[in-house]
Amino acid sequence: MTTIDRRALLAGSAAVLAAGPALAAAPKAGVQGPGVYRYRLGDTQLTAIDDGTWFVKIDDDLVRNADTAAVNRALAAAFLPPNILPVSFTVLLVNTGSKLVMIDAGTGGQIADTAGVMLANLAVAGIEPKAVDAIVISHFHPDHINGIKTKDGEKVFPNAEILVPEPEWTFWMDEARMNTAPDRIKLYFRNARRIFADLEKEVRRFRPGAEVAPGITSIPAFGHTPGHTAFSIASRNQSMLVMGDAVRNPYLFARHPDWQPAFDMDGALGAKTRRQMLDRAAADRMLVEAYHFPFPACGHIARSGKGYELVPAPWQPLAPEPRPRAG
């Protein structure tokens, strides 16, 4: 188990207080505030946990069918600086009342210096890793599975059953495929083994389309990876769509759903899946969540021009628990 320090995120704050009575110039804090956001869907409580942001230098291969100038124009339209793609990571916790389910596992601090605050934020949320009953994985890319284990290979969530899409397991655990994969992709195959090989008996594989927990149904969303899976969550008469990596940065890939990011293994299928998902979300005015949307990573999708836009859910107090039905 990693050491969880409930005050880790407040380190900057402690420094402020330790600085003592110098009132004229309170020192500037050195860390971002905690990233914990709770909302409700019917009887289900959702908690978005920020794991940080990876600032990826954009090269000419970021989008297969758009050049860097077009990508930079899309960033500028969102008032973002050129040549850098902010890739944020938000882990979603779903408390159904009977189960505490985590969707994707964060970066484990193993992807970028500016990411890896998930466990500290989980502590701020008052959730101990041992309270997580299940981890449901969308796909096997490292930024979604690395949080399952520490760098040293220890399990972080000792009581969590791990559920993975069957076709994702079949693809990434295939030795022959690994041996013939290009080096860059070979790293992903090896990483999947690092995380899962010794957990094989504990991992439950599900067929995309199946219910994975009470009220949480998986949805085939192939393209980004061969077994990439989305989820819908339903409670009472409300439902939301958890899109995983089907839609990544909204300013690029919701605005331009046909752009094929290099990180989609099957670019054309990824684009088709993306359009289907955005279209359904917009038509049904569904609440959506996506792992790489800016924290708290939830909102709605509106049609806009030839694409879509994310309308982020406004930050607001946690709504009261619905009353039980009479009778």
Place this chain on the structure above:
Amino acid sequence: MTTIDRRALLAGSAAVLAAGPALAAAPKAGVQGPGVYRYRLGDTQLTAIDDGTWFVKIDDDLVRNADTAAVNRALAAAFLPPNILPVSFTVLLVNTGSKLVMIDAGTGGQIADTAGVMLANLAVAGIEPKAVDAIVISHFHPDHINGIKTKDGEKVFPNAEILVPEPEWTFWMDEARMNTAPDRIKLYFRNARRIFADLEKEVRRFRPGAEVAPGITSIPAFGHTPGHTAFSIASRNQSMLVMGDAVRNPYLFARHPDWQPAFDMDGALGAKTRRQMLDRAAADRMLVEAYHFPFPACGHIARSGKGYELVPAPWQPLAPEPRPRAG
């Protein structure tokens, strides 16, 4: 002084932990996560502190020149429920390095049950009320000044100089005006006295247009109230616009800048000020902040149709402090 409980916001979390080893069903937390967001502007550190949201029932008088059906259409376009205006409150702390300046003072928990978490969030940010050097007030509406004092009339920020716009003081502290005001407005006059009357010697009045702290310049933005004042903050070659109540809920009043909210005392002047401010922000691609934007209440303004839209700044890690210039 009020009692500041650093753990107040974590009460729900504590309940989770106190519930002990029942791992199968982690209790749902009852409170929103802490609302503290830090960002940087040149050498200046900004901290947005959430004070909660007031859900105002919309009646036919909310907008003088638009009917409730039109208002509800604007809410629906933002995926918000009809007939309720979410009015969120974000206090902005500006650490210039030499001064810790607070812009507006929060509701003091005296406006709505769902607002009043500012001091708890300030504690999460590691900022003690005694560390605040100055409070700069945009205008004298209760939700901007009540946080200066407790309900019992005690000062919350004992070391803070209070700076107020001269025309705002002149208007609200005028006995003759109070006596002839309608009852609803009379309450505001009385409230201004409750907050300021015994602090008169400590309050510094400034002429809108003047610099109020190093790098913080006031801007006349009359209309919402007779002396309503905005601010610009500048550091190195960066600047941002703090719009106060010139633009309130962005989905109504940035999208429809000519709509005259009932809470603008001079509707036509308020609309003119709003357009000027939005136009300047859009033309100069300025970072903006507004007290009633959804937390963390910062972003950019883009022209959109006949109005404007808020592009919220994406949540991201605190950027490193800029290095000192060589030489």
